Amino acid sequence: MVTQALAAGEKAAVLAEALPYIRRFWGKIVVVKYGGNAMDDERLAPLFAEDIVLMRSVGLRPVVVHGGGPQIGELMNRLGKTPEFSNGLRVTDAETLDIARMVLVGRVNRDIVSSINVHGPLAVGLSGEDAQLISAVARSPELGFVGDVENVNAGILERLLSQGLIPVVATIGADVAGQSYNINADTVAGAIAEALSAERLVYLTNVEGLRKDVEDPGSRISAISAGELDRLLQDGAITEGMIPKLASCVQALRNGVRRAHILDGRVPHVLLLEFFTDEGVGTMVEP
Numbered sequence: 453m454v455t456q457a458l459a460a461g462e463k464a465a466v467l468a469e470a471l472p473y474i475r476r477f478w479g480k481i482v483v484v485k486y487g488g489n490a491m492d493d494e495r496l497a498p499l500f501a502e503d504i505v506l507m508r509s510v511g512l513r514p515v516v517v518h519g520g521g522p523q524i525g526e527l528m529n530r531l532g533k534t535p536e537f538s539n540g541l542r543v544t545d546a547e548t549l550d551i552a553r554m555v556l557v558g559r560v561n562r563d564i565v566s567s568i569n570v571h572g573p574l575a576v577g578l579s580g581e582d583a584q585l586i587s588a589v590a591r592s593p594e595l596g597f598v599g600d601v602e603n604v605n606a607g608i609l610e611r612l613l614s615q616g617l618i619p620v621v622a623t624i625g626a627d628v629a630g631q632s633y634n635i636n637a638d639t640v641a642g643a644i645a646e647a648l649s650a651e652r653l654v655y656l657t658n659v660e661g662l663r664k665d666v667e668d669p670g671s672r673i674s675a676i677s678a679g680e681l682d683r684l685l686q687d688g689a690i691t692e693g694m695i696p697k698l699a700s701c702v703q704a705l706r707n708g709v710r711r712a713h714i715l716d717g718r719v720p721h722v723l724l725l726e727f728f729t730d731e732g733v734g735t736m737v738e739p
């Protein structure tokens with residue numbers, strides 16, 4: 453363990469370094485998108501839970517929004533269905549929707565809730581279908597039951613937060629007729645952050661941050677504005693899974709969210725590093 457390598461004085465210094473950050477973030481809402489790909493490493497799940505519980509314990513109000521693409525893909529493989537993608541979005545027929553809903557709501561959501569609740573009665577799992585949290589509309593006919601967020605009913609989240617609870621959201625939405633849709637988790641995280649006027653919107657993913665050159669891990673952009681991001685998106689410089697992340701990020705920052713971060717979810721305790729130390733990790737996006 454790293455902590456054993458630190459002398460007592462160094463440990464104390466790390467804790468003291470956290471003080472101004474704890475004060476700054478006290479009472480603030482932080483929406484954390486936990487990526488399907490960052491969730492793949494089982495050893496990291498308990499560390500993620502610790503980070504979320506620690507944030508909550510020092511007065512922040514975290515909301516977790518999770519994906520589950522790889523986990524959905526895995527069950528589809530087992531069932532002999534081939535996943536199909538178009539511009540980073542899963543093409544979803546009725547059977548695929550059924551699988552996605554079972555995996556996201558029935559398994560991934562439960563796993564995250566349980567790992568947090570090892571530390572106390574804190575996390576409550578929700579699907580976007582609960583209390584009309586996420587009203588969805590079909591994105592386009594060729595994507596099937598892939599939805600876009602039409603409306604977020606943040607009231608249910610506010611009520612849970614006011615009780616000191618940690619909402620954990622699976623990104624299935626429902627339309628007015630009760631039809632369910634699978635919605636990209638990045639898009640939902642941005643919409644929820646916007647609806648809650650969150651202080652921070654964090655995407656935990658499986659790269660060290662936004663790269664200037666997709667192929668070059670050394671090309672991480674440490675800070676960028678929403679305007680510049682928007683230009684990158686328009687230029688077609690962004691591909692695959694980064695598209696919904698950055699698009700939702702730009703939208704959220706233009707609508708009241710104070711700052712966003714794209715962080716490497718494969719780094720142990722990356723949330724603690726970002727929120728409570730002077731370390732600058734990942735990509736920071738400001739309005």
Ligand code: ADP
Pocket residue numbers: 487488489490519521638656657658659661662663664665666689690691692693694
């Ligand atoms: P998540 O499960 O976290 O949503 P995604 O695979 O959907 O993960 O999105 C992250 C992926 O986006 C990266 O692993 C990388 O392959 C891809 N990507 C595309 N363009 C970039 C870029 N400019 N910088 C970093 N990653 C990029």
Ligand code: MG
Pocket residue numbers: 519521638693
């Ligand atoms: Mg993704």
